[in-house]
Amino acid sequence: MTTTQRYNVAVVGATGAVGAKMLETLDKKNFPINELHLLSSKRSAGKELEFQGKTYTVQETTPESFEGIDIALFSAGGSVSKKFAPEAVKRGAVVVDNTSAYRMDPEVPLVVPEVNEEDIKTHNGIIANPNCSTIQMVAALKPIQDQFGMSRVIVSTYQAVSGAGNEALDELRTQSKAFLEGEDLEAELLPVSGEKHHYPIAFNALPQIDVFQDNGYTFEEMKMINETKKIMHDDTVHVAATCVRLPFFTSHAESVYVEVDKEGVTVDQLKTAISNAEGIVLEDDPENQVYPTPLSSAGKCDVFVGRIRKDLDNQKGFHLWVVSDNLLKGAAWNSVQIAESLIKNNWLQK
Numbered sequence: 001m002t003t004t005q006r007y008n009v010a011v012v013g014a015t016g017a018v019g020a021k022m023l024e025t026l027d028k029k030n031f032p033i034n035e036l037h038l039l040s041s042k043r044s045a046g047k048e049l050e051f052q053g054k055t056y057t058v059q060e061t062t063p064e065s066f067e068g069i070d071i072a073l074f075s076a077g078g079s080v081s082k083k084f085a086p087e088a089v090k091r092g093a094v095v096v097d098n099t100s101a102y103r104m105d106p107e108v109p110l111v112v113p114e115v116n117e118e119d120i121k122t123h124n125g126i127i128a129n130p131n132c133s134t135i136q137m138v139a140a141l142k143p144i145q146d147q148f149g150m151s152r153v154i155v156s157t158y159q160a161v162s163g164a165g166n167e168a169l170d171e172l173r174t175q176s177k178a179f180l181e182g183e184d185l186e187a188e189l190l191p192v193s194g195e196k197h198h199y200p201i202a203f204n205a206l207p208q209i210d211v212f213q214d215n216g217y218t219f220e221e222m223k224m225i226n227e228t229k230k231i232m233h234d235d236t237v238h239v240a241a242t243c244v245r246l247p248f249f250t251s252h253a254e255s256v257y258v259e260v261d262k263e264g265v266t267v268d269q270l271k272t273a274i275s276n277a278e279g280i281v282l283e284d285d286p287e288n289q290v291y292p293t294p295l296s297s298a299g300k301c302d303v304f305v306g307r308i309r310k311d312l313d314n315q316k317g318f319h320l321w322v323v324s325d326n327l328l329k330g331a332a333w334n335s336v337q338i339a340e341s342l343i344k345n346n347w348l349q350k
Ligand SMILES: NC(=O)c1ccc[n+]([C@@H]2O[C@H](COP(=O)([O-])OP(=O)(O)OC[C@H]3O[C@@H](n4cnc5c(N)ncnc54)[C@H](OP(=O)(O)O)[C@@H]3O)[C@@H](O)[C@H]2O)c1
Pocket: 012, 013, 014, 015, 016, 017, 018, 019, 039, 040, 041, 042, 043, 044, 045, 061, 075, 076, 077, 078, 080, 098, 099, 100, 130, 131, 132, 162, 163, 164, 165, 166, 167, 326, 327, 330, 331
């Protein structure tokens, strides 16, 4: 982005899977940084990371870490955000939080800039970045909601292991090697760290992401349901989700069924609406086997949509295949977009 003013930026969780992408994105998007502070837990304090040719020493996060910071990008887990985001705000920073700590707080805007950028200006110091699987889905649904109305969404996800962080990626690597060498698979982390049972992710599919709720849905599924309604400003839309973890590294894929309000909508109209939308790329040509995949979308900031079909029984129903890099649009890029919007629109002041 181009601006003359430069800002003091803190990245909390800089040594994590999202943190690494945050640094990559700040660099790639030429974010106007004055000072950069890289923060982690005590474990990684002292570690050195490179940014734009300069070496930075990672520091342990403390309340004082936020003195003089303008923008703090948090991705270090919900408890870290609960503890330190208010400290950052108290010291004058605006926080963009990647965790689920504040997403459903009515005082905190939950933002995907292509969908509800204007909500940013209502912030009181914290802006929440939605769950990765929600972000790509609402980005694809927004042009449909705007042009045809939308009454129901049913989504099944095919989520990458990087969505569970660096340790989960290590588990996938170790188990894959063991499997191919004919050894027993040891599972210690997935589906959810701290749960009673763990199952191998290598060569498997796990229909549990995050912990189960009393209603039988997982917390990941409830995030998709509740966050979609909040971001799209529609409490009446029916949303159901089934979230599944699969053994690939990066990018979440989603099979999305959507029912529109308007009669007589065609697949071509839907394709036009989607291909004209900002941040969305239509890759939909079945004759030539063109559709997005996790591998083809990894490393890119856009949301990719393909396989658009009309439901065979419901004239108002459509099926879509939505794929995006969970660490970029699902996390780092969406956060940096929010930070860019704060600057561009002069919304840094609370
Ligand atoms: N992965 C995704 O696709 C994705 C997408 C959206 C949102 N998120 C959210 O972003 C957060 C981080 O995810 P991740 O995948 O990057 O996890 P990760 O790879 O496990 O990294 C966790 C990061 O948090 C830091 N951290 C842990 N405990 C801390 C503490 N007490 N104080 C300060 N820093 C601490 C770690 O520092 P150390 O190196 O010192 O341990 C590390 O930098 C999670 O809340 C996750 O839900 C993830």
